[in-house]
Amino acid sequence: MNRTLRIPALALAILGCAPFGAAHAQNDKGKAIYDKVCVACHSAGIAGAPKLGDAKAWEPRIKAGIDALYESALKGKAPAMPAKGGATDVPDADIKAAVDYMVAAAKDGASAPAAAAAAPAAQAAPAAPTTPRPAALSFNRLLKPASKRNPPPPEDGIHDPDNDGTHALQPPLQVFESLPRSNAGNRVDWVKALDNNLIAPRWDRTDPAAAPVVMDLNIVREVKGSMPDVVYPHKQHTAWLDCSNCHPQIFIPQKGANQISMAAILLGQKCGVCHGKVAFPVSECRICHSKKKNVMPVKNAQAN
Amino acid sequence: MTIRHPGASWRGALAAALVVTICIGGIGTSGDARAEYADVVINNYSDAAGMRPVIFPHWFHRIRFRCKVCHADLGFQFKAGGNEINMVKIIDGQFCGACHNGDIAWSVENCNLCHSGKPGTPTQVHESTIQKLAIQPQAGGQQ
Numbered sequence: 001m002n003r004t005l006r007i008p009a010l011a012l013a014i015l016g017c018a019p020f021g022a023a024h025a026q027n028d029k030g031k032a033i034y035d036k037v038c039v040a041c042h043s044a045g046i047a048g049a050p051k052l053g054d055a056k057a058w059e060p061r062i063k064a065g066i067d068a069l070y071e072s073a074l075k076g077k078a079p080a081m082p083a084k085g086g087a088t089d090v091p092d093a094d095i096k097a098a099v100d101y102m103v104a105a106a107k108d109g110a111s112a113p114a115a116a117a118a119a120p121a122a123q124a125a126p127a128a129p130t131t132p133r134p135a136a137l138s139f140n141r142l143l144k145p146a147s148k149r150n151p152p153p154p155e156d157g158i159h160d161p162d163n164d165g166t167h168a169l170q171p172p173l174q175v176f177e178s179l180p181r182s183n184a185g186n187r188v189d190w191v192k193a194l195d196n197n198l199i200a201p202r203w204d205r206t207d208p209a210a211a212p213v214v215m216d217l218n219i220v221r222e223v224k225g226s227m228p229d230v231v232y233p234h235k236q237h238t239a240w241l242d243c244s245n246c247h248p249q250i251f252i253p254q255k256g257a258n259q260i261s262m263a264a265i266l267l268g269q270k271c272g273v274c275h276g277k278v279a280f281p282v283s284e285c286r287i288c289h290s291k292k293k294n295v296m297p298v299k300n301a302q303a304n
Numbered sequence: 305m306t307i308r309h310p311g312a313s314w315r316g317a318l319a320a321a322l323v324v325t326i327c328i329g330g331i332g333t334s335g336d337a338r339a340e341y342a343d344v345v346i347n348n349y350s351d352a353a354g355m356r357p358v359i360f361p362h363w364f365h366r367i368r369f370r371c372k373v374c375h376a377d378l379g380f381q382f383k384a385g386g387n388e389i390n391m392v393k394i395i396d397g398q399f400c401g402a403c404h405n406g407d408i409a410w411s412v413e414n415c416n417l418c419h420s421g422k423p424g425t426p427t428q429v430h431e432s433t434i435q436k437l438a439i440q441p442q443a444g445g446q447q
Contacts, residue, residue, distance in 0.1 A: 156338050156339040157338040157339055158339040158343065158345060158422060158425050158430060159339070159421060160420060163356060165414065165415070165417040165419070172361075172364075175364075176363075185342070185431075186341045186342065186363050190366065199367045201367060201369050201370045202370065202373060205377060205408065212370065212372070240370045241376070242375075245372060245375050267434075268432070277432045277433070278371075
């Protein structure tokens with residue numbers, strides 16, 4: 001990858017725009033700013049922010065020209081982009097470098113596809129965004145940065161890179177890039193992936209044609225606190241699981257027979273047997289807590 | 305039911321924690337959790353047998369099979385390390401061996417594809433809720 005990227009960079013240097021070293025340093029600067037400022041929204045795509053490396057989201061923006069992008073970054077853009085991403089003390093040039101970095105990452109994401117954006121190409125070709133970051137300066141040192149998500153097995157911290165087999169394993173991103181993303185867990189929306197037929201996991205070990213009997217029954221659990229009530233959909237669960245996986249061991253199949261609390265779930269019981277270990281984690285409160293309580297005047301609030 | 309496992313696993317967990325700390329030079333017991341969500345490390349017997357621990361990638365398998373195939377049909381418990389899997393059972397077609405038989409999936413002679421963990425990594429579900437706490441409760445949170 002480095003090699004292919006160097007060619008345009010060298011071309012730039014020959015044209016006299018910028019020597020290779022400077023282009024590279026510029027990119028480092030952009031990445032540093034990205035990691036400090038932009039990452040807050042542009043890694044997860046918060047409030048419609050185009051995600052880093054999401055070629056599709058960036059394409060129309062890149063087409064509008066690099067100056068328009070600089071403008072949005074420096075002055076902000078409705079609905080949610082603040083001027084300079086909120087870091088008003090950062091010099092303009094650095095913000096521009098961060099834009100360049102994100103544009104380059106988007107092009108990396110698009111990699112081959114021919115045309116895309118010919119016009120601003122000269123502005124933002126340079127090198128690979130794989131420089132090590134100073135950890136002490138990271139945006140939130142206890143939060144895993146976007147760049148550390150879904151690493152290939154040899155870099156994931158638990159696989160042994162000295163083991164030949166490790167290098168034969170499939171890197172998760174190779175697959176995840178084609179699947180709908182989510183904000184937690186593997187950062188894949190597995191239910192959507194299944195619903196949209198993007199994956200076809202077998203229901204039977206040997207028979208690819210076997211299909212589950214999906215049961216479409218919602219169970220509403222009223223919760224005591226201020227959170228919305230929980231709607232438990234059998235549908236999405238029976239698409240993956242057998243009744244016996246949950247009943248009767250984890251959940252007694254009878255209304256009112258199960259005591260469930262977030263404390264138990266956090267400790268890996270009840271819903272927490274899967275949610276927080278393999279199914280979407282408990283940080284995604286509102287996927288379950290999805291039914292608005294009846295809004296009523298305060299004096300009648302006890303009704304629930 | 306508790307987060308921590310009583311008795312025998314303690315010694316192992318402590319030793320493992322030590323080794324992991326030395327190996328990774330990382331943050332305490334779970335290292336820096338970079339591995340894929342739901343990757344299961346199984347180290348019931350591996351370390352003692354001089355093999356690398358097994359890493360089971362849930363994400364890879366759920367693309368190919370629904371949960372039910374392993375967790376209902378093949379009898380895998382919903383608990384990391386809760387299945388007493390050994391190579392004899394696998395060769396006899398139980399647990400992993402139901403598919404990893406050279407027929408549905410590659411077979412047991414590919415030791416290093418499963419036994420690919422860093423030596424000394426304790427049994428755990430990677431990135432589980434407990435692990436994601438910024439401050440770890442104790443050594444080797446295994447749930």
